[in-house]
Amino acid sequence: MTGDTGRIGGEHADLLDDLLAGKHRALARVITKIENRDPGYRDLVSALHDHTGSSEVVGITGSPGAGKSTLVDKVANYYRERGETVGVIAVDPSSPFTGGAVLGDRIRMASNVGDMDVFFRSMSARGTLGGLSTATTDAVKALDAFGKDKILIETVGAGQNEIDVVKTADTVAVLVPPESGDNVQMLKAGILEIGDVFVVNKADLDGADRTVQELREMLHMRDDRAATLSTGHHGASRSQGGSEDSEDGDDERERWDPRIVETVAKDGDGVPEFVETLADHRAYLERSGRLEAKARTRYAEEIRNLLRDDVGELLEDEIERRGGMAELVAGVMARETDPYSVADEVIDPLEGCLDDS
Amino acid sequence: MTGDTGRIGGEHADLLDDLLAGKHRALARVITKIENRDPGYRDLVSALHDHTGSSEVVGITGSPGAGKSTLVDKVANYYRERGETVGVIAVDPSSPFTGGAVLGDRIRMASNVGDMDVFFRSMSARGTLGGLSTATTDAVKALDAFGKDKILIETVGAGQNEIDVVKTADTVAVLVPPESGDNVQMLKAGILEIGDVFVVNKADLDGADRTVQELREMLHMRDDRAATLSTGHHGASRSQGGSEDSEDGDDERERWDPRIVETVAKDGDGVPEFVETLADHRAYLERSGRLEAKARTRYAEEIRNLLRDDVGELLEDEIERRGGMAELVAGVMARETDPYSVADEVIDPLEGCLDDS
Numbered sequence: 001m002t003g004d005t006g007r008i009g010g011e012h013a014d015l016l017d018d019l020l021a022g023k024h025r026a027l028a029r030v031i032t033k034i035e036n037r038d039p040g041y042r043d044l045v046s047a048l049h050d051h052t053g054s055s056e057v058v059g060i061t062g063s064p065g066a067g068k069s070t071l072v073d074k075v076a077n078y079y080r081e082r083g084e085t086v087g088v089i090a091v092d093p094s095s096p097f098t099g100g101a102v103l104g105d106r107i108r109m110a111s112n113v114g115d116m117d118v119f120f121r122s123m124s125a126r127g128t129l130g131g132l133s134t135a136t137t138d139a140v141k142a143l144d145a146f147g148k149d150k151i152l153i154e155t156v157g158a159g160q161n162e163i164d165v166v167k168t169a170d171t172v173a174v175l176v177p178p179e180s181g182d183n184v185q186m187l188k189a190g191i192l193e194i195g196d197v198f199v200v201n202k203a204d205l206d207g208a209d210r211t212v213q214e215l216r217e218m219l220h221m222r223d224d225r226a227a228t229l230s231t232g233h234h235g236a237s238r239s240q241g242g243s244e245d246s247e248d249g250d251d252e253r254e255r256w257d258p259r260i261v262e263t264v265a266k267d268g269d270g271v272p273e274f275v276e277t278l279a280d281h282r283a284y285l286e287r288s289g290r291l292e293a294k295a296r297t298r299y300a301e302e303i304r305n306l307l308r309d310d311v312g313e314l315l316e317d318e319i320e321r322r323g324g325m326a327e328l329v330a331g332v333m334a335r336e337t338d339p340y341s342v343a344d345e346v347i348d349p350l351e352g353c354l355d356d357s
Numbered sequence: 358m359t360g361d362t363g364r365i366g367g368e369h370a371d372l373l374d375d376l377l378a379g380k381h382r383a384l385a386r387v388i389t390k391i392e393n394r395d396p397g398y399r400d401l402v403s404a405l406h407d408h409t410g411s412s413e414v415v416g417i418t419g420s421p422g423a424g425k426s427t428l429v430d431k432v433a434n435y436y437r438e439r440g441e442t443v444g445v446i447a448v449d450p451s452s453p454f455t456g457g458a459v460l461g462d463r464i465r466m467a468s469n470v471g472d473m474d475v476f477f478r479s480m481s482a483r484g485t486l487g488g489l490s491t492a493t494t495d496a497v498k499a500l501d502a503f504g505k506d507k508i509l510i511e512t513v514g515a516g517q518n519e520i521d522v523v524k525t526a527d528t529v530a531v532l533v534p535p536e537s538g539d540n541v542q543m544l545k546a547g548i549l550e551i552g553d554v555f556v557v558n559k560a561d562l563d564g565a566d567r568t569v570q571e572l573r574e575m576l577h578m579r580d581d582r583a584a585t586l587s588t589g590h591h592g593a594s595r596s597q598g599g600s601e602d603s604e605d606g607d608d609e610r611e612r613w614d615p616r617i618v619e620t621v622a623k624d625g626d627g628v629p630e631f632v633e634t635l636a637d638h639r640a641y642l643e644r645s646g647r648l649e650a651k652a653r654t655r656y657a658e659e660i661r662n663l664l665r666d667d668v669g670e671l672l673e674d675e676i677e678r679r680g681g682m683a684e685l686v687a688g689v690m691a692r693e694t695d696p697y698s699v700a701d702e703v704i705d706p707l708e709g710c711l712d713d714s
């Protein structure tokens with residue numbers, strides 16, 4: 001019940017206390033502040049961190065029309081019926097708008113349940129897409145600190161940005177509609193690589209069996225490719241400054257073979273099996289130590305993303321102070337200077353500064 | 358004949374003078390220094406800049422087996438026969454090795470011509486891939502300052518990294534083999550978006566007509582999509598800190614409709630038409646002002662890439678000074694600190710420093 005109010009001021013301290021006390025209105029306001037990058041949101045997220053770590057976070061992605069929102073609704077209700085609390089974040093990287101427009105109907109639906117234990121929230125692209133992934137991570141923290149048992153991150157599409165967003169989850173489920181020709185789409189976005197559970201939804205339609213079969217073959221190819229990558233490219237992936245706990249190289253540990261589940265979300269068919277498979281994956285993560293490894297990787301990436309964004313802003317400010325990029329480029333065009341000299345001029349003060357500190 | 362030796366020391370000043378005097382051995386050594394990031398390479402590239410701006414740079418990409426190297430050889434020889442000098446850089450982002458292994462045969466072939474006016478050089482991934490794109494840009498500068506009339510950048514594959522590399526050219530040609538099922542592959546990599554000229558090579562094979570037809574349709578879709586993007590997403594693409602002179606929004610100016618050329622590179626068929634199409638695109642770039650706009654965009658990106666790399670190194674050093682990322686993450690895992698606080702601690706000294714300067 002007591003907020004970690006060390007760093008934050010009055011209004012935010014109250015807000016944090018209300019959130020931790022289980023007030024949904026405070027939760028909604030915190031997520032709005034996160035989304036808008038309101039002044040002080042950083043300290044708020046900092047303070048949330050101490051209260052996180054107990055939610056189970058599942059990311060659900062797949063091409064539009066695969067039936068994600070229907071499945072998410074069914075899963076959320078299923079959890080609710082078991083007495084668990086649920087938060088849903090629906091992310092739309094392609095939309096320039098914010099707010100709940102997309103999910104208006106679903107918010108009403110949730111209200112019909114009579115309580116707010118299924119908390120729906122949509123987030124859309126504001127500013128950079130990298131920022132959306134950070135904002136999603138931060139919103140998950142808010143739900144986690146609030147005490148939601150389950151958090152579902154649902155994406156609207158299935159592109160690279162969606163993948164970045166959904167990777168912030170512990171378990172990733174990928175929805176595939178039968179006979180959609182969408183296998184291509186999946187390969188395109190690299191979505192095959194990130195799925196722990198694949199759901200062939202609308203399994204009552206013709207072609208579902210064939211889709212399951214094709215998926216099985218593609219996953220088989222994926223595993224072969226992964227094996228190649230982990231031997232051939234380990235060094236390279238390290239040097240790109242990516243993860244601390246690489247998912248390669250843990251060949252000694254228990255492995256998770258991606259599962260395929262068939263559902264007919266609109267009728268609720270297969271939902272219990274899907275939920276059980278998610279639980280299996282969760283148990284695997286805990287048992288194998290992968291849950292902790294994933295958390296480490298995620299925090300390292302989070303820190304690097306924050307640093308990159310922050311430093312990017314610093315550099316933009318510095319570029320502005322020097323007359324703006326157009327001005328710098330004009331000098332390069334006129335052969336008065338060159339890109340390396342420009343970079344040196346901007347960076348040198350920083351370098352000297354770190355040496356001194 | 359006089360090098361811009363203001364910033365650089367004795368050995369490098371001589372090297373630069375030799376390069377500017379047309380010595381191929383010096384050109385090769387400079388590119389090796391660029392590739393290896395030898396001490397002093399930055400000043401060397403800085404000094405090159407003043408002598409650049411007269412080469413015509415063409416990037417050639419496409420999936421493996423499309424016949425890129427054969428076409429590049431034919432095009433290079435065609436230019437040679439017209440009395441123009443040519444430099445070729447073959448880039449292989451997927452190879453961890455450096456040196457000329459891949460192109461051994463072709464280097465011998467070039468020697469058979471009897472002179473070195475077709476200068477071949479392969480470059481592979483060393484360090485980060487972002488670095489390869491920078492290294493290619495720098496190598497192009499060396500060839501440009503040397504005085505090559507034409508510079509061809511050839512990629513081995515056709516993935517995202519190849520796209521980044523080939524985008525450093527003024528004109529991008531994309532090779533497509535007929536009936537390869539590679540249309541999918543192209544869409545995947547976003548390669549369709551970057552081509553100014555599409556070459557259906559091996560046009561004597563069955564299915565070439567169909568491939569031309571499919572390509573035409575895909576390019577049509579591309580133009581529709583581009584129109585949507587330039588209205589809907591202009592702001593978003595700006596805010597990602599990308600180009601200064603966005604390719605969107607110049608609707609007033611003359612447009613280039615991508616062309617499709619058919620070739621049988623091994624027999625030289627269609628090579629004159631291809632070369633002529635490249636010249637048409639070049640003329641369009643000059644006439645429309647796009648050549649200068651592209652240069653501006655490229656310099657801005659070059660500066661931003663250099664800044665990002667430099668600052669990335671600074672941050673990595675700073676992270677090391679604070680015990681390394683694993684240590685920082687351990688604090689976050691133990692809830693002693695959190696990602697935002699860690700980022701603040703690392704960034705704050707930099708911020709203060711820039712304010713002071």
